[in-house]
Amino acid sequence: MTEPEPSARLAAFAAGLRHEDIPGPVAARAVDLFVDWVGSALAGKGVRPVETIAAFARAMGPADGPCEILIDRSGTSPLFSALVNGASSHVAEQDDVHNGSVFHPAAVVFPAALAVAQATGASGRDFIAAVTAGYEVGIRVGAFLGRSHYRVFHTTGTAGALAAAAAAGRLLGLSAEAMRDAFGSAGTQAAGLWEFLRDAADSKPLHTAKAAANGLTAAYLAKDGFTGAKRILEGAQGMAAGMSRDADPARLTDRLGTRWALAETSFKFHASCRHTHPAADALLRAVEAHGLSIGDIVRVVARVHQGAIDVLGPVDAPASVHQAKFSMGTTLGLIAAHRRAGMGEFEAHFRAPEVAAFRERVSMVLDAEVDAAYPARWIGKVSVETVDGRVIDARVDEPKGDPGNTLSRDEITAKVMGLAAFSSAATGAEMERTVPSLFAIEGVNRLERLMPAGGGGR
Amino acid sequence: MTEPEPSARLAAFAAGLRHEDIPGPVAARAVDLFVDWVGSALAGKGVRPVETIAAFARAMGPADGPCEILIDRSGTSPLFSALVNGASSHVAEQDDVHNGSVFHPAAVVFPAALAVAQATGASGRDFIAAVTAGYEVGIRVGAFLGRSHYRVFHTTGTAGALAAAAAAGRLLGLSAEAMRDAFGSAGTQAAGLWEFLRDAADSKPLHTAKAAANGLTAAYLAKDGFTGAKRILEGAQGMAAGMSRDADPARLTDRLGTRWALAETSFKFHASCRHTHPAADALLRAVEAHGLSIGDIVRVVARVHQGAIDVLGPVDAPASVHQAKFSMGTTLGLIAAHRRAGMGEFEAHFRAPEVAAFRERVSMVLDAEVDAAYPARWIGKVSVETVDGRVIDARVDEPKGDPGNTLSRDEITAKVMGLAAFSSAATGAEMERTVPSLFAIEGVNRLERLMPAGGGGR
Numbered sequence: 001m002t003e004p005e006p007s008a009r010l011a012a013f014a015a016g017l018r019h020e021d022i023p024g025p026v027a028a029r030a031v032d033l034f035v036d037w038v039g040s041a042l043a044g045k046g047v048r049p050v051e052t053i054a055a056f057a058r059a060m061g062p063a064d065g066p067c068e069i070l071i072d073r074s075g076t077s078p079l080f081s082a083l084v085n086g087a088s089s090h091v092a093e094q095d096d097v098h099n100g101s102v103f104h105p106a107a108v109v110f111p112a113a114l115a116v117a118q119a120t121g122a123s124g125r126d127f128i129a130a131v132t133a134g135y136e137v138g139i140r141v142g143a144f145l146g147r148s149h150y151r152v153f154h155t156t157g158t159a160g161a162l163a164a165a166a167a168a169g170r171l172l173g174l175s176a177e178a179m180r181d182a183f184g185s186a187g188t189q190a191a192g193l194w195e196f197l198r199d200a201a202d203s204k205p206l207h208t209a210k211a212a213a214n215g216l217t218a219a220y221l222a223k224d225g226f227t228g229a230k231r232i233l234e235g236a237q238g239m240a241a242g243m244s245r246d247a248d249p250a251r252l253t254d255r256l257g258t259r260w261a262l263a264e265t266s267f268k269f270h271a272s273c274r275h276t277h278p279a280a281d282a283l284l285r286a287v288e289a290h291g292l293s294i295g296d297i298v299r300v301v302a303r304v305h306q307g308a309i310d311v312l313g314p315v316d317a318p319a320s321v322h323q324a325k326f327s328m329g330t331t332l333g334l335i336a337a338h339r340r341a342g343m344g345e346f347e348a349h350f351r352a353p354e355v356a357a358f359r360e361r362v363s364m365v366l367d368a369e370v371d372a373a374y375p376a377r378w379i380g381k382v383s384v385e386t387v388d389g390r391v392i393d394a395r396v397d398e399p400k401g402d403p404g405n406t407l408s409r410d411e412i413t414a415k416v417m418g419l420a421a422f423s424s425a426a427t428g429a430e431m432e433r434t435v436p437s438l439f440a441i442e443g444v445n446r447l448e449r450l451m452p453a454g455g456g457g458r
Numbered sequence: 459m460t461e462p463e464p465s466a467r468l469a470a471f472a473a474g475l476r477h478e479d480i481p482g483p484v485a486a487r488a489v490d491l492f493v494d495w496v497g498s499a500l501a502g503k504g505v506r507p508v509e510t511i512a513a514f515a516r517a518m519g520p521a522d523g524p525c526e527i528l529i530d531r532s533g534t535s536p537l538f539s540a541l542v543n544g545a546s547s548h549v550a551e552q553d554d555v556h557n558g559s560v561f562h563p564a565a566v567v568f569p570a571a572l573a574v575a576q577a578t579g580a581s582g583r584d585f586i587a588a589v590t591a592g593y594e595v596g597i598r599v600g601a602f603l604g605r606s607h608y609r610v611f612h613t614t615g616t617a618g619a620l621a622a623a624a625a626a627g628r629l630l631g632l633s634a635e636a637m638r639d640a641f642g643s644a645g646t647q648a649a650g651l652w653e654f655l656r657d658a659a660d661s662k663p664l665h666t667a668k669a670a671a672n673g674l675t676a677a678y679l680a681k682d683g684f685t686g687a688k689r690i691l692e693g694a695q696g697m698a699a700g701m702s703r704d705a706d707p708a709r710l711t712d713r714l715g716t717r718w719a720l721a722e723t724s725f726k727f728h729a730s731c732r733h734t735h736p737a738a739d740a741l742l743r744a745v746e747a748h749g750l751s752i753g754d755i756v757r758v759v760a761r762v763h764q765g766a767i768d769v770l771g772p773v774d775a776p777a778s779v780h781q782a783k784f785s786m787g788t789t790l791g792l793i794a795a796h797r798r799a800g801m802g803e804f805e806a807h808f809r810a811p812e813v814a815a816f817r818e819r820v821s822m823v824l825d826a827e828v829d830a831a832y833p834a835r836w837i838g839k840v841s842v843e844t845v846d847g848r849v850i851d852a853r854v855d856e857p858k859g860d861p862g863n864t865l866s867r868d869e870i871t872a873k874v875m876g877l878a879a880f881s882s883a884a885t886g887a888e889m890e891r892t893v894p895s896l897f898a899i900e901g902v903n904r905l906e907r908l909m910p911a912g913g914g915g916r
Binding site: 048049052053055056059060061062063077078079080151152153157181184185187188189190191192193194195196197198199200201202203206207210214217220221224225226227228229230231232235236237238239241242243 | 506507510511513514517518519520521535536537538609610611615639642643645646647648649650651652653654655656657658659660661664665668672675678679682683684685686687688689690693694695696697699700701
């Protein structure tokens with residue numbers, strides 16, 4: 001008997017994954033990632049492109065429904081819940097990331113899973129099993145599509161459709177065969193181009209919104225017998241054929257069921273593009289170790305991987321808070337000035353004169369060691385030249401938030417509370433009640449609304 | 459002053475196109491294409507994948523709305539009208555095609571335009587101006603993306619999102635700048651892979667459904683200030699960079715406002731993939747000229763362009779009516795047996811023993827002349843070997859339905875009546891009343907429902 005094809009194996013895994021198959025620490029990490037995601041979803045409240053997508057959802061969708069839009073606590077159908085929560089959770093640049101695949105799983109997996117779970121009244125354990133399926137699928141698809149794909153495509157948009165389909169399909173109880181159909185329909189809708197970054201345009205939350213909604217659509221269609229390509233990933237006219245030059249099918253099924261890619265996922269600590277984080281952590285180490293203030297620094301050379309140059313290089317003088325999060329110079333300037341590059345620092349200071357001037361003193365150079373380690377490891381290296389003529393080299397081997405340097409539940413709670421407060425999506429008192437219930441999701445028999453009734457109104 | 463960039467010029471053209479700018483014969487052809495499209499949209503009624511998408515729309519969308527779903531005459535919001543009409547109009551393989559770009563404009567442009575026109579109460583003249591903008595944009599984008607794109611991507615899905623955005627955006631009164639944003643949001647959602655053909659999977663109507671719905675989404679978002687990439691087509695991380703190797707930016711703006719690509723669009727005559735039509739017409743010429751019946755024919759060699767081999771080649775023994783429409787052997791078998799390859803012939807006879815046996819006697823070979831002329835001209839050439847040892851060569855230079863060999867309004871009426879009757883989407887009496895009103899659309903002050911109230915129920 002021949003080996004089943006990669007798409008088939010991956011679909012069978014996602015369809016069949018049960019909570020009891022998942023090691024305890026991995027399930028616990030899934031819960032942590034869930035709570036962290038709620039913070040990011042709430043953080044999108046009031047952000048113009050997110051509110052525009054929410055208004056579109058209200059105009060096109062039903063007046064009410066079983067599924068929650070977190071930024072305003074309104075009810076809608078699964079499609080629009082996935083769409084709006086997908087948009088809102090990827091706009092603050094605080095959602096999680098898987099280093100090896102350069103993929104942001106939470107922003108696409110949780111919106112789809114929450115929508116279907118609320119529509120079907122799934123248990124917390126099934127919800128966690130489904131999101132784990134979503135992470136395992138999405139991360140492997142992202143890694144499969146490879147670096148050539150990421151050069152032009154926003155992997156979270158493309159691989160994200162498959163991840164969302166896996167999570168939604170698992171909650172809809174798809175058979176292995178139907179899950180494969182869902183993958184086919186998701187992959188043939190997969191899209192998302194980096195071109196928008198050059199203009200600081202609004203596309204990024206649209207990519208996650210559509211990945212979540214399209215994956216959910218694929219799963220619902222498959223549930224109703226709608227078929228899809230059986231080899232959408234590896235086929236001769238499939239995703240890799242059209243959108244990658246270095247796709248590696250072995251990555252699709254790499255140690256399925258024994259290697260848990262979900263547990264390799266990093267929490268975001270700084271509120272900027274993940275490509276800035278290693279250098280930001282290295283600079284933080286340098287300024288703390290040597291007691292430097294922003295005025296002490298003449299020049300910073302960030303020693304980076306090629307992907308950082310590709311994504312961050314085109315951003316010159318950022319015109320918006322969002323674009324500033326893709327500016328290495330701005331991020332390092334905030335670290336130098338405030339020793340933090342959080343939501344508040346970006347909002348208040350991204351174009352402060354000292355930060356803008358510092359930005360001009362930052363350069364990126366390709367570093368052979370960093371580039372060779374990437375994307376498995378994101379090493380941070382900076383060389384800091386001081387006014388008194390010293391050159392200080394600093395490095396971090398695992399940036400804050402990575403699995404070996406992860407966030408505690410207290411740190412996650414603080415982050416989520418901060419995000420909700422920043423966007424005014426919920427009061428402190430509401431979050432005090434909500435966060436513990438989110439950490440307790442595995443004990444819920446029938447998943448209902450996450451946020452307290454009332455408050456957070458439109 | 460430098461020349462504006464192609465995306466900017468194309469967007470400005472689409473935003474500014476007025477009915478009075480369109481030559482009379484071109485506007486008249488747009489009306490013909492509209493009536494022809496209604497036939498295709500009605501033909502999707504009862505087809506499983508279309509009905510599945512319609513059920514999804516009912517589950518996820520509002521209970522009613524100003525926009526019409528043609529297969530069941532229900533009302534919904536613009537998004538779901540575009541989605542379901544986009545699905546239904548591309549499933550019978552009877553919708554129009556632009557040869558040079560291998561793009562099916564009607565199935566993506568009309569669903570988006572009709573939805574917005576019904577939502578906004580647009581005039582018939584504005585509707586025709588908007589669909590013309592959609593055709594001009596979509597055809598140029600398809601041509602721009604080129605043959606390398608079409609090898610893996612279903613151009614109607616990808617370029618279709620831009621075409622739908624142009625039509626919807628024109629009806630929403632977008633400025634040139636906002637139209638460019640709509641193009642950016644449409645292009646970054648653009649998707650559709652040919653992989654599904656290998657499995658006779660259901661993706662094709664999903665591609666047109668999503669292209670229409672995504673383009674409409676992009677236009678509504680742009681109306682509300684949501685920005686998109688300014689160079690989504692030609693930029694370094696745009697559509698061509700990610701999905702083509704032979705993109706030619708000059709094609710995007712080729713004679714805008716003087717060359718009317720809409721008027722180059724062909725009506726479909728046979729109910730099969732357009733790649734089969736030139737050979738089908740050539741075989742029809744041979745069997746009619748020599749009075750051949752199916753039993754007289756030992757072998758047919760269809761001399762084709764490479765695109766026909768790429769799309770039709772993987773289809774061996776068709777397992778469904780839909781897949782049979784991508785089988786050169788089946789299509790030629792129906793012509794040989796019935797001298798027609800219409801909806802009825804495919805449905806009743808695609809696996810009749812004589813047709814299946816004939817299929818095995820058909821081969822395709824790459825023809826240098828045909829391939830060199832393609833895609834500007836679709837030449838049909840066949841060599842027919844008869845039982846009595848003759849070899850009959852036949853050719854057509856312009857297949858039936860092409861601009862130089864077009865359908866009359868009577869032929870369009872007959873085709874649309876036949877499609878509605880085939881799917882039972884409307885009675886003959888209803889169509890007798892409806893078709894003349896469709897041809898008179900330019901005189902309508904405020905576009906409302908196309909189909910008579912009652913009837914055609916769910």
